[in-house]
Amino acid sequence: MVDTRHEYARVADAYLPVALVVFVLVAGAAGYCLLRWRVREGRDLEPSRRHQNAPLEIAYVAGLAIVVAALLTLTLHVEGREDASARQPALRVDVTAAQWTWTFAYPGTGVVQEPPEDRPTTLVVPAGRTVVFAGRSADVIHDFWVPDVRFQRQLFPDHTEHFDLVFAKPGTYQGICAQFCGLEHQNMHFDVRAVSPAAFARWLARRQAAPA
């Protein structure tokens, strides 16, 4: 079970400080040069004539390579975790994206969540459990994105995409089509309702008994 939100934070928490430090170093070095060696009234300078320092550059490249290798190691490690599919997912949901609606089916139960009139479709999932999604588009490319779990996947008309997600805590999250898909792209939303596994089982049973 991989909590993508948590994994995102792990990588981001390593990348952000590195980015900030690099920015401060570059800005600081440029600023220092400006303060120290800018030509002003009554002050002239003889510029240095040294225009290479191979040992320094090689050492610098080595340092840079180490930082890059460290970042890459983390990225590849986390990426491997996120891309691995769970052996025993708790639930499978079939996603169908079409211009400009979402449909969620729960195979084996006969339950299908279709878009109600003028409102986004609701995807109901058990919180804290691994859900495997099998997504497909009926027309152009769409993109299943739930910002709260920091994950998206493009859905194609010609093949089915599989991906696992965990909604760690019960709650309501917004889902968005992230791939531009035509005229009503901006309104192609869905809601995710993550509920306790017990509540999910009750909801599923209720929906099976009374199809919408």
Add this chain to the structure above:
Amino acid sequence: MSGPAVAPPPEAERPSPAADGGLVARLGSTDHKQIARTAMLAAGAFFLAGGVLALLMRAELARPELQLLSTGDYNALFTVHGSTMIYLFMVPAALALGLYLVPLQVGAPELAAPRAALAGLWLYIAGGAVIYLGFLTQSGPGRATWIGMDPLSEEAYTPGTGMDLWIFGVILATAGSLLLAACILATAMRRRAPGMTLLRMPVFSWTMVATALMVLFAFPVLIVALALLWIDRQYGGVYSGNSGALTYQHLFWFYGHPVVYVMFFPFVGAVAEVFATFSGRRLFGYAFFVGALLLFTSLSMSVWAHHMFTTGQVTNRYFATTSTLLAVPAGVEYFDLIATLWRGRLRLTTPFLFGLGFLLQFLVGGLTGIWVASPPLDYHVNNSYFVVAHFHYTLFGGSLFGLFAALYYWWPKITGHLLHEGLGKVHFWLTVAGGNLTFFPMFFLGQDGMTRRIADYPDRFATLNLLSSIGAGLIAVSVLVFLANVAVSRRRRRPAGPDPWGGQTLEWATDSPPPRLNFIRPLPPVRSYAPLWDLRHEEQRS
């Protein structure tokens, strides 16, 4: 500022390019300088057009819900804005700069294959006109994004002539760019002055060589991909089957990532020249810089599918690795740029300010580029406003600042007179303020879940969007200040002389603007990548 190295020749030996003839003679001239000037003017016009489209979008986005535009119009606007800025502004502007300067920097009297370059210029202008003709069709212009994403761009989902015109226009403009790049490469390879070995070629010319290589490898792929798209729209059966849509993405991004560096390298080269000149030093670490450039060029051909991390259909680990590795050559370039300032004699002119702006603003785009090169991070921010912020920091913060650095630096060479320094500094600070106010809030919008290419958004994004729209207004003002600077400078005509800045490369050894065949006086000896710097220091010694 040190004076010209050699005394100017008598007036009679100085044929003025403007005196060559009328408009037709100018538009049909095979003088590389005239071709480049026309290309720059055209690119400038497309920049203004693309900017107006951006202002319309930011006006719509200033508040939630729809006020000015329909969603259909908005979709056309961002499609044409992106297409304009990339196919019709930044790529041709970068190539035009090379077209003007590479022959001069390598000491050549003329461009190689100037007629091909002239054909390239007019193909490009025709391509731009064809894309914009879409506004006159019933269906409006193309509206399937600057990427022309398939299957959205198929006849069934985006019907109408406008979309076909978009395909033709992009093909024509890209073919034009291809010809321009080929001429630049041939000139740098075959027309260098005696003594100028490859490792004595000025760094800007080196960046143009690397740029031209990427153009030659990547641009034909786009032409083919779009020709196939057109066939698909008419007859079907091309991007179909099991992975047709994915194939289009592969083909497009095989062009679409190298083009990012086509819009970056020439400006990093320009800024390197600017830094060297205004710190009174030769560029530091020239050999490392050129090596980094070539490594960068090779890597740039193997990173395209990082645009496809979220398809689930590419080897993310490979493309994450190649993309993140780009930090190494980029880091070397940054190191050499800063080391050039170290212990220099810094003159804070407008081109130098824009160069510094380039250094820091592009850095934001570069660092966030490392961010999106990590699949776990890209799984969230792909297609969000974070990415919009990221690439605007590279294209606005990077390319545009670099372009203005280049324009302020070489303007005296190209026109013969200086731009106004005071107005230039106002222009610079307005560009910094406007650019950051427009694009920095977008990082937070994307992180918080605002997706791209929407005309309407939830209320919680209202404040940051308003800030961004105000910033866009500031950018518009900054561009007006630049235009005012051009107008003022044209009126007051302060003569620049051959070498107003104390330049280091051969273009400063001839008149401003250079005569038809570039050099009348004998060229100074070329013993390094900074021949005029050498000359000055020899004179000091003797």
